[in-house]
Amino acid sequence: MSAALVLFRRDLRLSDNPALAAACIAHECILPVYIYASEENTPWPAGAASRWWLHHSLASLQAELLRQQGHLHLRKGDILQTLRDLIKHSGATAVYWNRLYEPAAIARDTGIKAALREQGIEVHSHNAALWSEPWQIANQQDEPYRVFTPYWRNLRSRLGTFPPPATYSAPRWIELPDCLPLPALNLLPGIRWDGGLAETWRPGEGGAREMLEVFCDDAIGDYTVARDLPARHGTSRLSPHLHFGEISPRQIHLELLNRSQRLDTSQRPDIEPYLRQLGWREFAHHLLYHFPNTPNENFNPRFDSSIWQAPDEALLTRWQQGRTGIPLVDAGMRELWHTGWMHNRVRMIVASFLTKNLRQHWHHGARWFWDTLVDADLANNTLGWQWVAGCGADAAPYFRIFNPVAQAKRFDPKGVYLKRWLPELAHLPLDILQEPWRDSSRLTHGGYPSPITDLAKSRKDALAANRGPKGQ
Numbered sequence: 001m002s003a004a005l006v007l008f009r010r011d012l013r014l015s016d017n018p019a020l021a022a023a024c025i026a027h028e029c030i031l032p033v034y035i036y037a038s039e040e041n042t043p044w045p046a047g048a049a050s051r052w053w054l055h056h057s058l059a060s061l062q063a064e065l066l067r068q069q070g071h072l073h074l075r076k077g078d079i080l081q082t083l084r085d086l087i088k089h090s091g092a093t094a095v096y097w098n099r100l101y102e103p104a105a106i107a108r109d110t111g112i113k114a115a116l117r118e119q120g121i122e123v124h125s126h127n128a129a130l131w132s133e134p135w136q137i138a139n140q141q142d143e144p145y146r147v148f149t150p151y152w153r154n155l156r157s158r159l160g161t162f163p164p165p166a167t168y169s170a171p172r173w174i175e176l177p178d179c180l181p182l183p184a185l186n187l188l189p190g191i192r193w194d195g196g197l198a199e200t201w202r203p204g205e206g207g208a209r210e211m212l213e214v215f216c217d218d219a220i221g222d223y224t225v226a227r228d229l230p231a232r233h234g235t236s237r238l239s240p241h242l243h244f245g246e247i248s249p250r251q252i253h254l255e256l257l258n259r260s261q262r263l264d265t266s267q268r269p270d271i272e273p274y275l276r277q278l279g280w281r282e283f284a285h286h287l288l289y290h291f292p293n294t295p296n297e298n299f300n301p302r303f304d305s306s307i308w309q310a311p312d313e314a315l316l317t318r319w320q321q322g323r324t325g326i327p328l329v330d331a332g333m334r335e336l337w338h339t340g341w342m343h344n345r346v347r348m349i350v351a352s353f354l355t356k357n358l359r360q361h362w363h364h365g366a367r368w369f370w371d372t373l374v375d376a377d378l379a380n381n382t383l384g385w386q387w388v389a390g391c392g393a394d395a396a397p398y399f400r401i402f403n404p405v406a407q408a409k410r411f412d413p414k415g416v417y418l419k420r421w422l423p424e425l426a427h428l429p430l431d432i433l434q435e436p437w438r439d440s441s442r443l444t445h446g447g448y449p450s451p452i453t454d455l456a457k458s459r460k461d462a463l464a465a466n467r468g469p470k471g472q
């Protein structure tokens with residue numbers, strides 16, 4: 001009977017898993033494998049919050065497989081070496097995986113593919129993460145897009161043409177000795193700071209499905225408005241599930257369509273704004289694929305000698321800890337620390353504050369997000385930071401500097417979000433809650449700090465710096 005190995009990476013699900021489905025069609029026996037090799041060939045090894053998520057997502061995948069009498073074979077170390085060892089012991093003649101799109105992963109996978117094929121092993125790779133491969137969409141000059149709207153128009157017009165979710169029928173699962181127990185991967189933190197993450201999330205395919213159902217039941221109808229209100233559960237919160245491949249954009253799209261069709265035309269929610277956000281995710285992958293240096297370099301070199309000053313550890317620490325004295329910034333940074341996630345609007349505000357008011361390089365913010373976000377994703381994080389900093393593709397112009405006070409008044413008009421994350425200020429009247437420096441006598445309460453910078457002056461300074469010789 002022919003045997004194949006299915007290598008799980010960031011496709012931690014059994015449904016709509018094209019690599020698994022293809023392996024099950026061509027082979028009777030399957031060995032499901034996960035090899036933890038975070039340090040291998042990557043300048044971006046998984047951060048602490050991502051490792052926490054990975055641990056629980058693997059536990060969930062193990063449990064799902066076990067329900068079908070399958071065993072996820074866990075290993076650690078050099079991927080090629082481990083694959084060779086597993087091939088030898090399982091008698092597999094083929095390896096299947098779903099593609100990753102980070103530059104280091106592409107280089108590594110290309111090498112592994114070549115080495116295994118040389119050894120006579122078949123290697124098949126599939127797309128499980130995106131609607132469309134980053135190289136399949138090009139502009140009229142046959143070049144990669146640099147601007148979102150025409151990119152999205154092109155991709156949107158193809159959405160109906162993609163294959164339906166992949167299905168598989170349960171194979172005979174292979175079980176081998178020498179499988180590591182999950183704790184041996186050492187993914188959980190030594191000092192347990194992860195209580196807030198555990199309260200907030202249920203990693204795994206089941207958790208992803210549940211999150212999608214809650215979103216479809218409660219929030220999709222009001223998404224256009226509620227997606228900007230950080231106090232509301234108005235967005236899908238699927239980002240970590242998408243990052244780890246516990247759900248696919250195709251599955252989400254199909255569920256939205258199915259639900260819509262069950263309703264009267266008059267009651268159908270407008271799903272376009274939500275699909276468009278998934279389009280930004282695809283665009284981020286398109287950019288990372290075609291411009292692989294962008295995690296480290298400005299997309300737009302005009303900003304290379306830009307407004308950023310030398311790293312200031314004191315400023316960075318206060319920003320990271322949510323102690324800048326600017327309530328909306330601090331609320332966001334504390335939400336991030338506690339839950340591993342931050343609302344998109346607040347991400348833009350804290351990033352603008354760091355890169356423009358504090359004039360710290362976006363790299364410092366991107367690294368902190370990388371370590372603390374459960375949805376840390378090289379493509380999305382790079383796009384987000386470069387967009388806010390003003391140096392990215394189709395970015396916010398340099399003169400757009402979010403005013404955190406005005407943003408709080410507009411998007412958190414009752415101060416619910418501020419009070420949730422800044423309990424030491426919760427007793428203050430709304431106007432003082434939004435600008436506590438206006439009444440310094442109250443600030444001794446709870447030891448909330450005075451502002452790290454004057455918002456108006458730092459804004460003016462940032463604009464002046466950007467209008468320097470290179471900023472014309």
Ligand SMILES: Cc1cc2nc3c(=O)[nH]c(=O)nc-3n(C[C@H](O)[C@H](O)[C@H](O)COP(=O)(O)OP(=O)(O)OC[C@H]3O[C@@H](n4cnc5c(N)ncnc54)[C@H](O)[C@@H]3O)c2cc1C
Pocket residue numbers: 227235236237238239240242243277278279280281282284342343344345347348351369373375376377378380381382383384385388
């Ligand atoms: C500075 C900064 C850093 C960011 N870093 C990340 C990151 O590391 N990982 C990450 O997944 N997102 C990142 N984003 C994008 C966005 O903030 C999150 O995807 C979103 O907040 C996730 O919440 P949600 O799932 O409820 O989103 P929803 O509004 O429900 O959107 C659905 C999905 O669309 C995608 N999406 C939405 N907005 C964007 C966007 N602007 N860019 C790319 N994809 C998007 C996400 O996959 C998201 O899950 C960043 C944004 C900024 C401004």
